[in-house]
Amino acid sequence: MSRTWLILTDGYLSERNAKTAHGVVRYSRDRVAALLDHNYAGKRLADVMPELERDVPIVATLEEGRSLGADTLLLGVATPGGWMPDHWRAWIVEALENGMEVVNGLHSFLSDDAELVRLAEEHGGRLWDVRRPPPDIPLFSGKSLEVPQKIVATVGSDCAVGKKTVAIELAEAAEAAGTRSEFVATGQTGVIIAGRGIAVDRVIADFVAGAAEKLVCESDPASEVLLVEGQGSLWHPAYSGVTLGLLHGSAPHALVFCHRAHHTAIEEPPFTKLPPVPEMISTLELMARDVRDAPVACVALNTKGLDGEAARQAIEAIEAETGLPTGDVLRGDAPHLWAAVARVLSA
Amino acid sequence: MSRTWLILTDGYLSERNAKTAHGVVRYSRDRVAALLDHNYAGKRLADVMPELERDVPIVATLEEGRSLGADTLLLGVATPGGWMPDHWRAWIVEALENGMEVVNGLHSFLSDDAELVRLAEEHGGRLWDVRRPPPDIPLFSGKSLEVPQKIVATVGSDCAVGKKTVAIELAEAAEAAGTRSEFVATGQTGVIIAGRGIAVDRVIADFVAGAAEKLVCESDPASEVLLVEGQGSLWHPAYSGVTLGLLHGSAPHALVFCHRAHHTAIEEPPFTKLPPVPEMISTLELMARDVRDAPVACVALNTKGLDGEAARQAIEAIEAETGLPTGDVLRGDAPHLWAAVARVLSA
Numbered sequence: 001m002s003r004t005w006l007i008l009t010d011g012y013l014s015e016r017n018a019k020t021a022h023g024v025v026r027y028s029r030d031r032v033a034a035l036l037d038h039n040y041a042g043k044r045l046a047d048v049m050p051e052l053e054r055d056v057p058i059v060a061t062l063e064e065g066r067s068l069g070a071d072t073l074l075l076g077v078a079t080p081g082g083w084m085p086d087h088w089r090a091w092i093v094e095a096l097e098n099g100m101e102v103v104n105g106l107h108s109f110l111s112d113d114a115e116l117v118r119l120a121e122e123h124g125g126r127l128w129d130v131r132r133p134p135p136d137i138p139l140f141s142g143k144s145l146e147v148p149q150k151i152v153a154t155v156g157s158d159c160a161v162g163k164k165t166v167a168i169e170l171a172e173a174a175e176a177a178g179t180r181s182e183f184v185a186t187g188q189t190g191v192i193i194a195g196r197g198i199a200v201d202r203v204i205a206d207f208v209a210g211a212a213e214k215l216v217c218e219s220d221p222a223s224e225v226l227l228v229e230g231q232g233s234l235w236h237p238a239y240s241g242v243t244l245g246l247l248h249g250s251a252p253h254a255l256v257f258c259h260r261a262h263h264t265a266i267e268e269p270p271f272t273k274l275p276p277v278p279e280m281i282s283t284l285e286l287m288a289r290d291v292r293d294a295p296v297a298c299v300a301l302n303t304k305g306l307d308g309e310a311a312r313q314a315i316e317a318i319e320a321e322t323g324l325p326t327g328d329v330l331r332g333d334a335p336h337l338w339a340a341v342a343r344v345l346s347a
Numbered sequence: 348m349s350r351t352w353l354i355l356t357d358g359y360l361s362e363r364n365a366k367t368a369h370g371v372v373r374y375s376r377d378r379v380a381a382l383l384d385h386n387y388a389g390k391r392l393a394d395v396m397p398e399l400e401r402d403v404p405i406v407a408t409l410e411e412g413r414s415l416g417a418d419t420l421l422l423g424v425a426t427p428g429g430w431m432p433d434h435w436r437a438w439i440v441e442a443l444e445n446g447m448e449v450v451n452g453l454h455s456f457l458s459d460d461a462e463l464v465r466l467a468e469e470h471g472g473r474l475w476d477v478r479r480p481p482p483d484i485p486l487f488s489g490k491s492l493e494v495p496q497k498i499v500a501t502v503g504s505d506c507a508v509g510k511k512t513v514a515i516e517l518a519e520a521a522e523a524a525g526t527r528s529e530f531v532a533t534g535q536t537g538v539i540i541a542g543r544g545i546a547v548d549r550v551i552a553d554f555v556a557g558a559a560e561k562l563v564c565e566s567d568p569a570s571e572v573l574l575v576e577g578q579g580s581l582w583h584p585a586y587s588g589v590t591l592g593l594l595h596g597s598a599p600h601a602l603v604f605c606h607r608a609h610h611t612a613i614e615e616p617p618f619t620k621l622p623p624v625p626e627m628i629s630t631l632e633l634m635a636r637d638v639r640d641a642p643v644a645c646v647a648l649n650t651k652g653l654d655g656e657a658a659r660q661a662i663e664a665i666e667a668e669t670g671l672p673t674g675d676v677l678r679g680d681a682p683h684l685w686a687a688v689a690r691v692l693s694a
Contacts, residue, residue, distance in 0.1 A: 140585035142617025205555045206548040208588045234591075237638050238487035241555045241592025248584035270489025272637055283633065290619050291584050 001195070003030045003101065006062065006070030008091060009037040012077050013058070014049060019160070020105050021076030023189035025052045027168050033070035034059045036091070051330075062094045072101040074192065082107030082131075093119060101126040105188030107202065130188045131199040133211065140209035144216040144251040145292065149182075150345045151216060153228040153250055154300070155284050156258035157274050158266050159239065162329070163230040163258045164190045166300040166337075169329035170256065171227040173338035182223040184215050186246060190229045201231060201242050208242055212249025225345070228252065234283060235274055236266050244287060252294045254344045256337065257281055257324075260302045261314035278322050298340035299326040300333075348542070350377045350448065353409065353417030355438060356384040359424050360405070361396060366507070367452050368423030370536040372399045374515050380417035381406045383438070398677075409441045419448040421539065429454030429478075440466060448473040452535030454549065477535045478546040480558065487556035491563040491598040492639065496529075496570055497692045498563060500597055501577040501647070502631050503605035504621050505613050506586065509676070510577040510605045511537045513647040513684075516676035517603065518574040520685035529570040531562050533593060537576045548578060548589050555589055559596025572692070575599065581630060582621055583613050591634060599641045601691045603684065604628055604671075607649045608661035625669050645687035646673040647680075 005024065012018045013035065025032055025045070034057045040048050041060035048058070059065050062073070073095040079085060084106055092110065095102050096119040104110050109129040111117055120127050144151070152170070154163040167183055167190075174181035183190070185197030203211045212228070219226050228250045232239025259277060266272040274280065281296045288294040299318050303311035311331060319326040325340040327333025352371065359365045360382065372379055372392070381404045387395050388407035395405070406412050409420070420442040426432060431453055439457065442449050443466040451457050456476040458464055467474050491498070499517070501510040514530055514537075521528035530537070532544030550558045559575070566573050575597045579586025606624060613619040621627065628643045635641040646665050650658035658678060666673040672687040674680025 142584070145617060201551075201553040203552050204548075205550050205552045205589045205592065206586065208552045209585050234634070235637050237489070237595035237598075238556050239553065240595050240637065241588040241590075242552045243588075244581075244591045245552065245588025248587050251584075270492060270638075286630065286633075287581070290582050290587070291617075 003072040004069050005030060005032045005072055005074055006065035007032060007035045007074045007076045008088070009035055009076050010088070011037060011039040013037045013040050016160070017078045018076055020078055020189045020192065021074070022049070022052060023164060024074060024076065024192055025054050027193045031069070032056045033068040034065045036060070036062065036065055062091055062098070066098060066100070070100070072103055074103045075106060079106065084108050092116060096120050096125040097123055099124045101128060103128045103130060103192060105130045105192060105199070107131060130191050131202040133198060133203045137198070137203060137207045137214055138210045139207065140213050140249050144213040144249060147216055147219070148221070149219065149223055149226050150254070151226045151228060151250060151252045152254050152256060152341055152345070153247060153252035153294070154230040154256045154258050155243070155247065156230055156233050157280055158233045158236055158260065158263065160267070161258045161260045162300060162302040166256055166258050166329050167227040167229045168193070169334040170338050170341065173334035174225055174227070177335065177338060177342070179225055179342070180223045181225040181227060182220050184219060184226050184228040184250070186212065186215065186229045186231055200246055201239070205241065208245030209249030212246045213251070216250050230258070233266070234287065235272055235280070236268070237270070237272060238268070247288055248291050251291045252288065253292065254341055255284055255288060255294050255296045256298055256300050256341060257284065257296045258300045258302065259318070260304070261306060261311070276321070277318060281322060295344055296324065297344040298324050298337045300337055301326055301328050303328045303331065350419040351416050352377060352379045352419055352421055353412035354379060354382045354421045354423040355435070356382055356423050357435070358384060358386040360384045360387050363507070364425045365423055367425055367536045367539065368421070369396070369399060370511065371421060371423065371539055372401050374540045378416070379403045380415040381412045383407070383409065383412055409438055413445060413447070417447070419450055421450045422453060426453065431455050439463060443467050443472040444470055446471045448475060450475045450477060450539060452477045452539060454478060477538050478549040480545060480550045484545070484550060484554045484561055485557045486554065487560050487596050491560040491596060494563055494566070495568070496566065496573050497601070498573045498575060498597060498599045499601050499603060499688055499692070500575040500594060500599035500641070501603045501605050502590070502594065503577055503580050504627055505580045505583055505607065505610065506615070508605045508607045509647060509649040513603055513605050513676050514574040514576045515540070516681040517685050517688065520681035521572055521574070524682065524685060524689070526572055526689070527570045528572040528574060529567050531566060531573050531575040531597070533559065533562065533576045533578055547593055548586070552588065555592030556596030559593045560598070563597050577605070580613070581634065582619055582627070583615070584617070584619060585615070594635055595638050598638050599635065600639065601688055602631055602635060602641050602643045603645055603647050603688060604631065604643045605647045605649065606665070607651070608653060608658070623668070624665060628669060642691055643671065644691040645671050645684045647684055648673055648675050650675045650678065
């Protein structure tokens with residue numbers, strides 16, 4: 001199904017916790033009618049955040065968004081803890097009263113709110129709580145080892161280093177190179193972009209590997225390669241369990257290591273120190289091996305904030321340190337990295 | 348609070364899925380009035396399962412259990428998938444109508460059943476769904492690194508190798524050696540035995556490390572050592588995420604490696620092959636290091652089913668292979684293993 005987005009960023013457009021909005025703006029195949037943000041209303045997105053490479057108007061009211069053709073309101077800010085600010089409710093109510101769909105990636109679910117459910121029913125609107133897990137997730141059983149596709153997982157040194165972006169960009173590069181590929185979404189933004197998937201961090205812990213396996217087993221049988229979006233990091237103690245469950249459950253044949261240039265510690269408490277890149281790579285290969293041998297095929301380096309020359313130097317340094325093809329997918333290196341993955345898959 | 352148990356094993360007394368019953372029979376400090384099992388009714392537990400080292404009558408009706416003083420009905424069988432068989436309901440209803448407490452470690456919750464809740468209220472009974480997580484589990488923040496106690500975690504090569512038993516036995520050995528210690532329960536049986544804890548496999552995946560941290564931070568401040576019950580195995584792909592989240596969240600200073608003698612593969616599909624014991628030990632130390640250096644202090648070998656001589660040989664072989672003190676806590680080796688842990692903690 002196709003949507004026309006109105007994306008709520010609520011004053012936070014240029015901040016990191018609007019990353020759901022940024023991901024959808026950049027990668028959704030559906031039209032973005034407008035952004036709803038009182039701090040930037042009247043400007044255009046291309047002026048505020050040119051790096052997102054999509055130009056849409058920024059408006060101050062839901063009404064304006066609707067007049068631009070929006071049929072879906074996306075709550076685009078990840079609040080701390082994942083709970084919904086009270087004042088968002090008025091926008092949600094207004095959207096539902098106008099028969100719109102409301103898409104929510106937060107931990108708190110709109111469809112648990114009887115009033116909102118009633119409004120949606122009355123006016124022909126819809127509620128999509130992206131993080132609500134499907135009811136039928138099984139325990140991991142090993143079936144993901146038997147799917148016909150080749151499975152590639154993006155893994156990383158930390159959160160927010162680009163695992164989702166790299167999976168999407170590599171899927172597109174694979175398609176461009178003639179390989180039918182599918183992006184397998186495992187986090188709320190990825191699920192919104194793909195229109196399907198499971199936010200595995202919201203699943204009961206015993207079922208994370210089973211959820212990953214289910215995603216792999218229910219992928220498009222016509223695809224040749226699955227690009228599985230990684231989550232968290234083995235070195236981020238808050239999320240390492242999700243990372244490992246997803247790695248084992250999805251049973252990859254190859255890994256892509258995602259890392260932020262010059263980062264040496266996890267960016268949240270307790271600021272765990274990161275091992276050197278070659279050691280992180282060998283640890284990931286060691287842990288993946290429980291299920292299947294999965295070499296790291298290349299390094300996807302996030303060089304955000306560096307100028308072109310500094311980015312080139314950072315890439316060359318990692319290449320020398322690891323002996324692996326390295327590049328930044330947001331600087332045009334996705335085809336180069338995909339070629340490295342394809343070599344490993346056909347070896 | 349103190350309970351007097353009537354433990355439902357429902358025909359499965361001697362089978363592996365009665366492991367909740369076995370654990371409570373062996374380790375609960377409360378009195379066990381009787382077991383409720385139609386296959387063995389009229390016999391005594393000491394004749395059916397002498398290895399549990401507690402002798403109680405086995406009865407066929409709830410009435411008989413009550414006449415022996417039971418005030419709490421424990422559902423003692425872990426059904427496949429964790430769902431409750433329909434015919435248990437009659438026993439639960441009868442227990443509640445008699446004002447008893449019903450303790451349930453399954454994934455399906457009794458307190459979600461309005462009829463059972465009403466019966467408990469009417470007759471002064473209680474429902475304890477052991478696996479229901481507390482509502483206030485935070486994300487991991489690193490506070491577990493700051494508690495004054497020394498933290499010891501049991502970790503293992505597979506499920507059901509003895510991680511809970513080893514933690515309890517080592518806590519008792521520590522107490523006997525004059526060290527105030529606390530068993531920190533992380534699975535349903537452990538929680539029932541300890542009367543507190545969190546079944547971490549039932550927590551939303553993002554909060555596993557936070558749950559482990561909460562348990563460590565809320566432990567008895569008078570204790571010197573915490574013995575944290577491990578879950579799953581890094582080599583069991585269905586549960587490895589829970590294992591790692593718990594390992595990182597609890598921030599141990601030392602590990603005890605639990606293994607079943609002569610086992611070389613995970614016992615459930617896809618029957619992952621286990622690496623050699625020294626390699627498993629070094630991998631555990633590698634993964635623990637993200638949060639804090641935690642050497643494996645000793646190996647707790649489960650030699651169940653072996654005769655005394657074969658058990659001795661198995662223990663010596665692991666000792667030679669790893670260079671670590673090795674023993675079976677159910678063959679009297681807990682003091683020996685505790686001494687090894689104490690040496691590491693004081694190093």
